[in-house]
Amino acid sequence: MHNETAFSQVQPHTPAPLPLDLFRRGFEYLRDRWPLGHTLPVQDNFLQTAAGQSKAPPWHIEAIVRRNWRRHVSIPCGWIARHLPRQAAIFEPGCGSGANLLWLASRGFTHLNGSDIDETVLEFSDRLQTHLGHSLNIWQDNALAPSRLPKNQGAILSVNWLYHLPGASQDSFFDIYKGCLSPEGVFVFDAVSHKYNTVANNQYHTDDWGMPEDQRRPSEYTFRLSHQDVADLARRHGFSVLRQTMTHSRPQRCVYMLGRARQN
Ligand SMILES: C[S@@+](CC[C@H](N)C(=O)[O-])C[C@H]1O[C@@H](n2cnc3c(N)ncnc32)[C@H](O)[C@@H]1O
Numbered sequence: 001m002h003n004e005t006a007f008s009q010v011q012p013h014t015p016a017p018l019p020l021d022l023f024r025r026g027f028e029y030l031r032d033r034w035p036l037g038h039t040l041p042v043q044d045n046f047l048q049t050a051a052g053q054s055k056a057p058p059w060h061i062e063a064i065v066r067r068n069w070r071r072h073v074s075i076p077c078g079w080i081a082r083h084l085p086r087q088a089a090i091f092e093p094g095c096g097s098g099a100n101l102l103w104l105a106s107r108g109f110t111h112l113n114g115s116d117i118d119e120t121v122l123e124f125s126d127r128l129q130t131h132l133g134h135s136l137n138i139w140q141d142n143a144l145a146p147s148r149l150p151k152n153q154g155a156i157l158s159v160n161w162l163y164h165l166p167g168a169s170q171d172s173f174f175d176i177y178k179g180c181l182s183p184e185g186v187f188v189f190d191a192v193s194h195k196y197n198t199v200a201n202n203q204y205h206t207d208d209w210g211m212p213e214d215q216r217r218p219s220e221y222t223f224r225l226s227h228q229d230v231a232d233l234a235r236r237h238g239f240s241v242l243r244q245t246m247t248h249s250r251p252q253r254c255v256y257m258l259g260r261a262r263q264n
Pocket residue numbers: 063073093094095096097099100115116117118121141142143144158159160161165
């Protein structure tokens with residue numbers, strides 16, 4: 001007997017990916033993880049002196065020295081360099097020393113903006129810019145409640161800062177920064193994966209794991225997101241996920257590129 005309801009169980013035919021597609025995906029995966037091409041040409045002793053003089057936290061030296069291995073930073077910057085025209089303006093809230101913007105400057109971008117709350121880091125950035133012969137437009141601001149927002153940006157780059165701040169959320173970040181983007185503008189950011197929620201002691205600061213529980217601080221990874229969380233947030237703000245990829249790090253982070261959702 002013909003059974004109408006059986007049709008609802010038939011899965012729509014989805015074509016298997018073409019070999020070319022698989023090759024392209026494999027190539028992109030490897031290119032994102034290739035540990036070359038993301039360094040800044042600065043000597044260790046310059047970094048030590050400049051950070052010492054400006055009193056910037058030593059973390060910023062480490063971030064520059066290990067830049068090739070910091071996938072959650074180099075993948076987003078690599079995407080921008082591959083996909084955006086050189087005249088596009090890029091804005092990085094929580095930019096620290098401006099290392100990411102300086103790398104983009106070395107790739108030919110000239111409209112580079114950033115903000116950071118820490119004036120010692122901004123001074124360190126000034127020294128770096130002079131040393132490398134690039135000029136960034138960086139100002140001091142609380143990027144969670146900014147007093148100054150640029151317009152018509154081709155990308156908002158947000159890496160390795162938002163999920164460290166108590167009270168911050170990706171949702172309010174989109175609310176604040178989507179107005180900065182041009183119609184073709186993209187969000188490029190990293191997020192700590194929800195998979196970190198299953199790691200033992202994930203609720204505590206990693207530096208305190210060896211201490212008695214009642215002396216441990218809360219985790220430095222204040223929020224974690226799944227791919228679905230990001231897709232839902234993107235939709236709510238009128239964006240869609242153009243690309244997502246994960247990094248093999250602890251905690252596992254994912255990198256996302258969002259563009260404005262097309263109206264049908
Ligand atoms: C871990 S560093 C990352 C810097 C840069 N995004 C990178 O990946 O190299 C975090 C930066 O966020 C900055 N920051 C923290 N809270 C901030 C706030 N409310 N507004 C702006 N910057 C902030 C810190 O000063 C620091 O430079």
